[in-house]
Structures are given as structure tokens and as C-alpha cells.
Amino acid sequence: MEEILIKDIDIIDPKVNETAQMVITSKEEDTGKRKKLYIESYGCQMNFADSEVVTSIMQSNGYDTTSSFENADVVLLNTCSIRDKAEQTVRNRLGQFNNIKKRKPEMTIGVLGCMAERLKEKFLEEEKIVDIVAGPDAYRDLPQLVLSAEGGEKGVNTFLSREETYADIAPVRLNSNGVTAFISIMRGCDNMCSFCVVPFTRGRERSRDPYSIVNEAKDLFEKGYREVTLLGQNVDSYKWSPEENNKSWLEKKERKGESIQVINFANLIEMVAQVSPELRIRFSTSHPKDITDEVLYAMKKYDNLCKYIHLPAQSGNTRVLELMNRTYSREWYINRVDAIRKILGEECGISSDMIAGFCSETEEEHQDTLTLMDYVKYDFSYMFYYSERPGTLAAKKYEDDIPLATKKKRLQEIIDKQQEISLERNRLDIGKIHEVLIEGTSKRSDEQLQGRNTANKVVIFPRGNQQKGAYVKVKVNDCTAATLFGEVVS
Numbered sequence: 001m002e003e004i005l006i007k008d009i010d011i012i013d014p015k016v017n018e019t020a021q022m023v024i025t026s027k028e029e030d031t032g033k034r035k036k037l038y039i040e041s042y043g044c045q046m047n048f049a050d051s052e053v054v055t056s057i058m059q060s061n062g063y064d065t066t067s068s069f070e071n072a073d074v075v076l077l078n079t080c081s082i083r084d085k086a087e088q089t090v091r092n093r094l095g096q097f098n099n100i101k102k103r104k105p106e107m108t109i110g111v112l113g114c115m116a117e118r119l120k121e122k123f124l125e126e127e128k129i130v131d132i133v134a135g136p137d138a139y140r141d142l143p144q145l146v147l148s149a150e151g152g153e154k155g156v157n158t159f160l161s162r163e164e165t166y167a168d169i170a171p172v173r174l175n176s177n178g179v180t181a182f183i184s185i186m187r188g189c190d191n192m193c194s195f196c197v198v199p200f201t202r203g204r205e206r207s208r209d210p211y212s213i214v215n216e217a218k219d220l221f222e223k224g225y226r227e228v229t230l231l232g233q234n235v236d237s238y239k240w241s242p243e244e245n246n247k248s249w250l251e252k253k254e255r256k257g258e259s260i261q262v263i264n265f266a267n268l269i270e271m272v273a274q275v276s277p278e279l280r281i282r283f284s285t286s287h288p289k290d291i292t293d294e295v296l297y298a299m300k301k302y303d304n305l306c307k308y309i310h311l312p313a314q315s316g317n318t319r320v321l322e323l324m325n326r327t328y329s330r331e332w333y334i335n336r337v338d339a340i341r342k343i344l345g346e347e348c349g350i351s352s353d354m355i356a357g358f359c360s361e362t363e364e365e366h367q368d369t370l371t372l373m374d375y376v377k378y379d380f381s382y383m384f385y386y387s388e389r390p391g392t393l394a395a396k397k398y399e400d401d402i403p404l405a406t407k408k409k410r411l412q413e414i415i416d417k418q419q420e421i422s423l424e425r426n427r428l429d430i431g432k433i434h435e436v437l438i439e440g441t442s443k444r445s446d447e448q449l450q451g452r453n454t455a456n457k458v459v460i461f462p463r464g465n466q467q468k469g470a471y472v473k474v475k476v477n478d479c480t481a482a483t484l485f486g487e488v489v490s
């Protein structure tokens with residue numbers, strides 16, 4: 001098993017572009033619309049949030065969702081391209097649709113997301129069953145692409161936009177627990193980490209209008225949601241200005257020499273935190289190069305800004321970080337962690353992503369990753385071994401020269417280290433009382449409920465007469481590396 005998630009499996013991977021192979025499917029819905037949509041989402045939360053936008057677009061074009069693809073008129077797979085394995089999973093899945101397509105030739109099958117964007121027309125050549133290929137910025141065009149496909153014309157739209165944020169589209173919450181929801185605040189990424197396909201599959205960075213984000217949070221709160229996660233490939237570079245997002249207006253202002261109002265990420269999280277103290281806010285993914293003390297002090301100011309940061313390190317060695325083009329050193333990363341600990345305290349949850357066996361990584365450099373984990377004491381991490389991706393800088397410039405056995409050995413050492421640290425960190429919580437937002441019934445027993453504390457740790461406790469969506473105080477009396485167990489005290 002090359003990828004391990006050190007948490008209860010039902011906790012969605014917070015990383016917007018890294019994947020634990022999560023598959024989320026559409027739910028059954030009948031509002032009398034004449035056609036049925038079945039949608040399956042692979043990969044990260046950004047893809048999942050996009051599937052909610054796609055469902056909204058299709059709903060306003062005459063589609064209800066269904067949870068069984070046999071009953072669907074249109075089947076859409078929202079794909080991931082972060083590792084070869086993720087793409088293989090999609091190809092295998094398409095293979096499973098062959099029989100139904102033979103029985104139901106009028107069914108339209110489409111592929112969305114990063115793999116669609118990476119392969120473009122080639123997808124139609126390689127997978128004959130596919131009728132539509134639409135990239136992450138082309139979802140408004142889906143109803144038209146479906147109409148053409150129903151007329152026998154296969155379609156591809158993989159245009160990457162510099163403006164598109166789908167800010168005006170109210171996502172349809174799929175598979176929701178009614179308590180937590182995602183809000184995408186920006187799209188694309190301007191970093192060029194050498195191992196990553198995202199800049200090629202999701203395009204240039206653009207930040208969404210903050211007032212539409214606040215309105216979406218208000219709407220969710222009124223509908224009973226009590227936690228939102230703000231999503232972006234690199235939330236710390238969120239920057240919005242009425243001027244900047246409207247070029248011509250910006251030039252007019254500049255000509256007049258007027259100052260430009262810019263809303264950065266610290267400003268945005270304060271705006272969302274002010275929706276209601278009862279609404280928790282999380283965000284993902286942070287970037288060590290850009291996370292500022294201003295963001296940390298904003299988090300300190302509001303109790304409902306959860307004290308948890310997903311801060312991918314990827315490696316603990318500066319030479320390897322340079323090869324990865326992560327644009328920070330080991331020392332810089334440690335400086336950011338020290339700032340988090342100083343401003344938000346030892347209890348603030350920190351998680352990471354680690355890549356084992358990157359091109360030319362030596363045993364000593366691998367040891368640097370393990371010692372960094374000892375220093376930071378991550379609560380959990382997403383850990384992978386390097387999977388070369390076509391078209392990336394690393395694929396062009398570096399040889400993928402670490403033997404698979406060595407990659408797997410190093411990955412296992414990172415996993416064992418994380419398991420050890422997660423257990424140590426969770427043991428520190430025994431005897432403490434945490435405020436937990438109840439998300440639903442635990443997977444372990446109907447007699448138990450589960451939720452998370454501010455540090456994003458899963459807490460399981462006896463149901464009693466507690467309800468989903470409520471905040472409770474839980475005294476922790478036991479733990480595993482992935483979970484805290486306790487009793488409600490108030």
C-alpha cells in the first residue's frame with residue numbers, strides 16, 4: 001500500500017491536491033426533473049467541491065442526481081492526476097462502464113478534472129467509451145457538451161481561464177453530513193513545484209470575490225452547517241481587489257494615483273469568522289513560503305478559527321526542497337513552525353505531506369525528513385513515495401533514480417515515525433477537555449458519536465442524548481494514533 005492516511009478513513013483528505021483514493025458519489029434525488037446525472041469524484045477536496053458546482057450547473061439544466069449509474073442519462077467522473085495510481089483507478093472504473101454502455105448506448109459518459117485537463121483529446125483516443133472531456137475551468141460548458149454528445153458529436157473543452165472562479169454558482173452539497181462543508185476561495189496555482197501537475201491541470205491562480213465567499217458561509221450557517229473549510233491550492237496567496245480582478249478599472253484608478261484596496265488571506269478569514277462565533281472555519285492548503293504571522297494572529301483572535309494548519313513540508317532536506325522547487329529551506333520551514341507554536345501554542349494541530357524517495361534523495365537527506373518530523377511533532381501526515389508525473393519539471397529535468405524498494409522502505413519509515421508521533425501527541429490529550437463539533441454517528445458503533453476538536457482530531461464518545469451539529473465538551477480518557485475517545489462532560 002503506497003499511500004497511507006493516518007486518520008479515521010472517513011475523514012476527507014484536507015489536501016486540495018493530494019489524494020487518498022477517496023471516491024464520493026452523487027446521492028439519490030427526485031425533484032421531477034426529466035434527466036438523471038450520476039457523478040463520481042476522485043482525489044482531493046478541490047475536486048469534490050468542483051463536483052458540487054458541476055451538479056448545480058447540471059441541475060439548473062434539467063438534471064436530478066442519482067446514486068446509481070445504471071439509472072443515469074449522464075455519467076461524469078471527476079478525475080485526479082496527482083499520481084499514476086489515481087489515473088489507473090479512473091481507467092479501471094471506465095472499464096466497468098463498458099457493459100452498461102453496450103446496454104444503454106444513449107448514455108453519455110464524461111470525464112472532468114485534472115486527468116481530463118492533462119490528456120485533453122488523447123482521452124477520447126485512449127478511452128473509446130468517453131464522450132466528453134472537460135477541464136476544471138470548462139464546467140459552464142457541460143450542458144452544451146452533453147447536448148452535442150447526445151447528437152453523436154464527442155466534445156472536448158480544456159480551456160484554462162484566468163478569471164473563472166464559479167463564484168456565482170451555489171454548489172449542491174453532495175454526500176453531506178449537513179454539518180461541515182467546503183467553500184473554494186481560489187483556483188489554480190502559481191507555484192511550480194517540480195513534482196506537481198496542478199499548475200498544468202488547474203492553471204494560473206485567481207482569487208474569488210470575498211463577499212461571495214462570506215455570503216456562501218452565511219447561507220450555509222442559515223442552513224444549519226456549523227463548519228466550513230476554505231479551499232485553495234495555496235490559500236496563503238489569496239489576494240483579491242475589486243481593482244485587480246477588473247483590469248480596466250484598476251488602470252483607471254492607477255492613472256488617478258488612488259490607493260488600491262487589497263483583501264489578503266488574513267483579512268478573508270477574519271471576514272468569514274465574523275459570520276457567527278458558532279460557525280467554525282478551517283482552511284487548506286497553506287504554503288510554508290507564504291504563511292504570514294498576520295494569518296496566525298488572525299487565527300488567535302477568533303475562537304471559531306480552528307487551531308489547525310495543514311503545512312506540507314514534502315521533505316526535511318534543503319537540497320531536496322530546492323530540487324522540488326518548493327522555494328523554502330528546512331530552516332525557513334522550521335521558522336514558520338516556531339511562529340505557529342509561539343502564537344497559537346503547542347496544542348495547535350499541524351499536519352504535513354511527505355514525499356519519500358524524490359529524485360537523487362540520499363539516505364542522509366531522507367533522515368532529515370525523519371528528524372524534521374521529530375522536531376515539528378505533526379498530528380498526522382499524508383505520505384507518498386515519489387510518482388513521476390508526465391509533463392512536470394521533475395520529469396523533464398531529473399531522473400527518477402531511487403529504486404522502488406528504497407522508496408517503499410523510506411515511505412514505511414516515515415509512516416512508522418508518524419504513527420509513533422501521532423500516538424504521542426494524542427496521549428497528551430488524555431485528561432483534557434475539548435470542545436467537539438458533532439458530525440454524526442461513529443463508524444464503529446451506532447451507540448457512539450464522532451466529531452472533531454479545533455485541532456482537527458477525531459473524537460469519539462457515547463451518544464447519550466447529543467445531536468449532530470451540536471458543540472459538546474468531551475473529556476478525553478483514551479486514544480489511538482488516529483482517534484481520541486472520551487465522555488461528554490457538558
Ligand code: SF4
Nearest residue numbers: 189191193196198233
Ligand atoms: S503548491 Fe506546489 S504542490 Fe501545491 S498545488 Fe501548487 S504546485 Fe502543486
